[in-house]
Amino acid sequence: MKNVAYVYHPDYLLHIPPFEHPESPDRLIAINQHLESVGLLGTLVPVNPDYPDNGEILRVHDPDYLRKLELACRRGDLTLDSGDTYLNKNSYSIALLSAAGAIAGAEAVATGKADRAFCAVRPPGHHADRSEGMGFCLLNNAAITARYLQARHGVSKVMIIDWDVHHGNGTQSIFYEDPSVFFFSIHENPAFLYPGTGRRWETGKGAGVGTTLNAPMAPGAGDDEYRLAFEQLVAPAAERFRPEVLILSAGFDAHRDDPLADIQLTEEGFRFLSRFTIELANRFCGGKIVSLLEGGYERESLTRCTEIHIRELQKD
Numbered sequence: 001m002k003n004v005a006y007v008y009h010p011d012y013l014l015h016i017p018p019f020e021h022p023e024s025p026d027r028l029i030a031i032n033q034h035l036e037s038v039g040l041l042g043t044l045v046p047v048n049p050d051y052p053d054n055g056e057i058l059r060v061h062d063p064d065y066l067r068k069l070e071l072a073c074r075r076g077d078l079t080l081d082s083g084d085t086y087l088n089k090n091s092y093s094i095a096l097l098s099a100a101g102a103i104a105g106a107e108a109v110a111t112g113k114a115d116r117a118f119c120a121v122r123p124p125g126h127h128a129d130r131s132e133g134m135g136f137c138l139l140n141n142a143a144i145t146a147r148y149l150q151a152r153h154g155v156s157k158v159m160i161i162d163w164d165v166h167h168g169n170g171t172q173s174i175f176y177e178d179p180s181v182f183f184f185s186i187h188e189n190p191a192f193l194y195p196g197t198g199r200r201w202e203t204g205k206g207a208g209v210g211t212t213l214n215a216p217m218a219p220g221a222g223d224d225e226y227r228l229a230f231e232q233l234v235a236p237a238a239e240r241f242r243p244e245v246l247i248l249s250a251g252f253d254a255h256r257d258d259p260l261a262d263i264q265l266t267e268e269g270f271r272f273l274s275r276f277t278i279e280l281a282n283r284f285c286g287g288k289i290v291s292l293l294e295g296g297y298e299r300e301s302l303t304r305c306t307e308i309h310i311r312e313l314q315k316d
């Protein structure tokens, strides 16, 4: 049995949509209630992040963007100027706290306080680029975590696996020319789904050629297609790259009940994805996984899949 850190902060509920929106505080309330009701919460190592200093964030994001975001929140803007991402007056500080949660999960794993970490953070991060928030994301939690591990814990090679149903365009862009971070994303085909990137031929640039890998899946694809993609693409990629730590962008919106896309994964599919990535981490990374919540908008499937994912993280 592995010690799994559960990162959460009650202030995550203070990033509140000013209008009806799928990415709402209810998601984390539902996850916490469910994990409590099935007796899982008490078996996890609780980790509460502190508000970070900007230094960790500035390894990834432009200072001009941070100033712009802070100002927009202070001014009371309801959305970012990119349009599809809401704000309230707390959003800047809660985005910092979300990134801090991911960092705290990485810290727990890197220092041995826990073997693995699940970070129940929001707002999510994988669409946020260096200088632009989009798609409900303000700061790129996965990218900030990768840079944190490299800068503070001497990790040289990080692999990010993103199974959120939407392409992790922000994470891809941040590391597109960087051979030290391997980015794999599996998502619904961008011809049909936001944000419209993540084609097979997007494989990196310059020194980063070969360390970006995209698996776009046809609408209607499910457990079998995902299993094949992980076996045929992710396993050989990890074998070649030899990561020292795995970061998961664990969205649960590829579930068949999720309203935002047309991928048909079941709970068993998510169990397989969890198991498969844990086994990769066992093989290459001494079992080290930092898993970050991204999307997932249908309460029942979100909470059940989170439970399944955490139970797999607890197994050897």
Ligand SMILES: [Zn+2]
Pocket: 164, 165, 166, 251, 253, 294, 295, 296
């Ligand atoms: Zn998503």
